[in-house]
Amino acid sequence: MRLMLEKMNKHMEGFGEEKGVWPPVLQRWADHLHDRGISANLVKDLMSDVQETLPAEEWGDDPQVYARIEASVSQLCGQTEPIKPRTIGKPLIVALIGPTGVGKTTTIGKLAAGFSVVDKRKVALITADTYRVAAVEQLKTFGEIIGIPVEVVMTPTELLEALNLHTDKELIFIDTAGRSPYHDLHMSELRAFLNKAKPDLTMLVMSATTQLKDQLRVYQRFEDLSTHLIFTKLDETASAGSLISLLEQTALPTAYLTNGQNVPYDIEVATSDRMARYVLGEEMPSA
Ligand SMILES: Nc1nc2c(ncn2[C@@H]2O[C@H](COP(=O)(O)OP(=O)(O)O)[C@@H](O)[C@H]2O)c(=O)[nH]1
Numbered sequence: 001m002r003l004m005l006e007k008m009n010k011h012m013e014g015f016g017e018e019k020g021v022w023p024p025v026l027q028r029w030a031d032h033l034h035d036r037g038i039s040a041n042l043v044k045d046l047m048s049d050v051q052e053t054l055p056a057e058e059w060g061d062d063p064q065v066y067a068r069i070e071a072s073v074s075q076l077c078g079q080t081e082p083i084k085p086r087t088i089g090k091p092l093i094v095a096l097i098g099p100t101g102v103g104k105t106t107t108i109g110k111l112a113a114g115f116s117v118v119d120k121r122k123v124a125l126i127t128a129d130t131y132r133v134a135a136v137e138q139l140k141t142f143g144e145i146i147g148i149p150v151e152v153v154m155t156p157t158e159l160l161e162a163l164n165l166h167t168d169k170e171l172i173f174i175d176t177a178g179r180s181p182y183h184d185l186h187m188s189e190l191r192a193f194l195n196k197a198k199p200d201l202t203m204l205v206m207s208a209t210t211q212l213k214d215q216l217r218v219y220q221r222f223e224d225l226s227t228h229l230i231f232t233k234l235d236e237t238a239s240a241g242s243l244i245s246l247l248e249q250t251a252l253p254t255a256y257l258t259n260g261q262n263v264p265y266d267i268e269v270a271t272s273d274r275m276a277r278y279v280l281g282e283e284m285p286s287a
Pocket residue numbers: 099100101102103104105106107178232233234235236258259260261266
């Protein structure tokens with residue numbers, strides 16, 4: 001009897017979480033959300049919401065179901081807020097931080113071009129990433145093309161001096177070296193630069209291609225330094241669903257989304273609707 005019970009219990013474990021728990025007409029939506037990288041719990045919530053808010057006759061109406069899910073995801077994406085340069089007084093100082101290779105320098109190029117060339121703002125760039133010659137060259141090239149000054153600094157004190165050279169600007173971007181969240185010395189060096197510069201905004205840059213576990217680790221390490229988030233490489237993933245799991249953990253607003261390597265074009269101001277689009281994809285799940 002006991003053995004039988006154990007067997008039965010084992011069989012029942014995970015029951016209801018397996019495939020096929022939703023009515024067939026909705027199941028492909030659940031599969032789709034799962035494919036987009038949305039966590040099992042969240043898929044459950046989203047599907048329950050569809051079931052509760054739409055009458056059963058409408059579950060086969062794809063645009064309607066999509067709109068319902070999109071509205072929920074959009075809400076989960078939380079706050080968004082772009083950079084708003086000051087019109088008078090001192091320059092707004094914006095630092096970009098985050099792990100190596102996520103797109104910090106490229107994003108600064110895009111932002112600087114947008115604010116300088118399109119919005120006609122007075123912009124300067126400073127790089128504290130002197131670990132790689134190529135990193136300095138990369139920012140200098142952006143500066144030359146855009147026609148704005150680029151300062152290279154080795155120490156926090158030099159950073160402060162560089163900032164003082166550009167008090168006539170409206171916007172100053174600080175590029176930092178990619179820091180591994182696992183490397184304590186790197187993290188404290190970054191902290192020293194930020195303590196001196198006292199940026200108005202510190203944007204944590206994260207790649208949408210990074211897996212959730214690593215994203216969470218990065219977020220935890222950089223959280224107390226950051227005021228905003230930027231998500232990059234949205235063009236490179238079809239499973240940006242992990243973003244919502246990350247955004248559930250944070251109160252920080254998202255400032256920008258980037259979707260390609262082209263400077264200055266592949267960037268957009270973050271809105272919760274655009275984020276929902278990236279998470280869900282444009283396509284309806286196939287029948
Ligand atoms: N596909 C794609 N590539 C990007 C994006 N942003 C940056 N990259 C690329 O990612 C690589 C690293 O970018 P970089 O700005 O040097 O990263 P950093 O180390 O954080 O400064 C480069 O090859 C960039 O062209 C993006 O939104 N989409």
